[in-house]
Amino acid sequence: MRLLRIFPDDSKFRFVRWRVLSFPFSAAISVATIVLFLTVGLNYGIDFTGGTLMELQSKSGKADLASVRETAQSFETGEVEVQEFGQGGQVSLRFRIQPGGEPAQSALVTRARAAFEKDYEIRRVETVGPRVSGELVQSGTLGVVLSIVSVLGYLWFRFELQLAIGAVIGTLHDIVLTVGFFLITRQEFNMTSIAAILTIVGYSLNETVVVFDRTRELLRKYKNLPTDELLDLSINSTMSRTVMTATTTALSLLALVLFGGQAIEGFANVMLFGVIICTYSAIFVSSPMLIYLGVKTSTRAAAEEKAALAAKAANVSRRPA
Template sequence: MRLLRIVPDNTRFRFVRFRRFSFPFSALVSLATAILLLTAGLHFGIDFTGGTLIELQARNGQGNAAQVREIAHGFGVGEVEVQEFGSEGGVSLRVPVQPGGEQAQGAVVQKARAAFDKDYEFRRVETVGPRVSGELVQSGTLGVVLSILAVMAYLWFRFELQFAIGAIIGTMHDIVLTIGFFLITRIEFNMTSIAAILTIVGYSLNETVVVFDRTRELLRRYKSMPVEELLDLSVNSTLSRTAMTATTTALSLLALVLFGGDAIRDFAVVMLFGVIVCTYSAVFISSPSLIYLGVKASNRVAAEADQGAVKKPAARTGPAGAAP
C-alpha cells in the first residue's frame, strides 16, 4: 500500500534563492512593528491595565453600542471604552481603575447592572486592581524573557555556534512578527496572549531544529556540495514533515477559531498566524541565514581532518631515525 505524500520525495525546489526577497520583507515588517509599538502601542487587556471589564449580550439580539456608551459616560467614572464584540448583540464596557479600591470598582458594576440589566444579559464581569495588574505585567514579562533565555541556552549546547545563532534569529523573528500582528489587528494583549507567544516560541524552535538537524547530517554526508545546494536539499528533505505538521496544526486551530467561541477565539487566531510565520521563517529566514553565518561544508571537512590527525598515533622510529 502506497503511503500518502503531501510533498513528492524527489522535490528539488530552490528555497534559498528567495532570501533576496524574504530578508528585506521581514526587515521591513520588523521595522514597521517597532514603529507601531512606539507610536500606537499594544491594546492591553484588563490583566495589564487594571479596571473593570463588563460584557453584555442584548436580550433581543440587537445591541446598541452608541446608546450604551452614552449611558455609561453618565456614570461619572472617567472615560469608558465601549465596543461591539463577538456575535450580534454583544457589547463590552471597559472602565478604568477607580480611586477607592474594590468598593469603588464594585460600585461601578452596580451602576451598570441598574442601567443595563433590563435590556442586556451580563455575560462576564471581571475586575482587576492596579496592584494585581502591575504584578501580572512583571510576571508576564519575566516569563517571556526567561523562556527566550532558556531557548538560547538550549540552542547553544544543542548546535554549533552558527546554527544556534540562526535558530535564535528565526525565533526572535517570529516573536516580532507576532507582536506586529497584535498591533495591526488590535487584538487584546493579556495573559492569554503571553501564553500564545510562549507556545509560538516552542513551535518555532521545533520547526527550526528539524531543518537544522537535517542540515548538519547532510554536511557530514556531502562534504563537497555547495552550501546553497545543501541547504535547499535539507529543506526539501524535511518539507513533507513541515507541511504535514503545519497543515494539521492549522486545521485544529481553524476549528477553534470557527467553533471555539469568544473566550478562545483570539488565542486561536494568534496561534494560527504563529504557525504560518514559524513555517515561513524556518524555510526562508533561519536556513538561508546560515549562508551569512559561515556554515560551509569545507569547514566540516577541515574540522574532521584535524580530529583525525589528533587521533592517529605517530609512527615510531629507531635511534638512527629509521623505522624499527
C-alpha cells in the same frame, strides 16, 4: 497502498535563493511592527492596564451601542471603551481604575449592573487592580525573556553556536511578527496572549530544530557541497514533514477559530497566524541566515583556511627585504 504525499520526496526547490526577497520583507515588517509598537501601542486588556471589564448580551437582538455608551458615560467615571463583538448583540465595556480603590470599583460594578440588567444579560465581569496588573506585566515579560534564553542555551548545547544563533533569530522574528499581528488587528493583548506567544516560541523552535538537525547530518555527509545547495537539500528533505505538521495544526486551529467560541477564539487566531509565520521563517529566514553566520562543510572550511594562509604567505614573500 501508496501513502498520501502533500509534498514530493524528491523535490529540488531552491528555497535559499529567495532570501533576496524574504530578508527585506521580514526586515520591513519587523521595523514597521516596532514603529507601530512605539507610536500606537498594543490594545492591552484589563490584565495589564487594570480596571473593570463587563461583557453584555442583548436580550432583544442587536445591541444599541449609542445608548450603552451614553449610559456608561453618565456614570462620570472617566474614559469608557464600548465595543461590539461576536455575532451580534454582544457588547464589552472597559472602565478605568477608579479613585478610591477596590470599594470604588465594586460600587461601579453594582451601578453598571443596575443600569444594564433590564435590557442586557451580564455575561462576564472582571476587575483587576493596578498592583496586580503591574505584576502581570512583569511576569509576562519575564516569561518570554526566560523562554528565549532557555532556547538559546538548549540549542547551543544541541548544535553548534552558529545554528543556535540562527534558531534564536528565527524565534525572535516570529515573536516580533506575532506582536505585529496584535498591533494590526487591535486584538486585546492579555495573559492569554502571553500564553499564545510562548506556545509559538515552542512551535518555532520545533520547526527550526527539525531542519537544523538535518542540516547538521548533511554537513557531515557532504563535505564539499556549497552551503546554499546543502541548505536547500536539508529543507527539501524535511519539507514533507514540515508541510504535514503545519497543515494538520492549521486545520485544527481553524476549527477552533470557527467553532471554538469566544473564550478561545483570540488564542486560536494568534496561534493560526503563528503556525504560518513559524513555517515561513524556518524555511526562508532561519536556514538562509546560516550562510551569513559562517556555517560551512568541514572540507570547504579547511580549504578556505588553507587558501587564506597561502595567500598570506604569498603576500609576505612579495614584500621587499
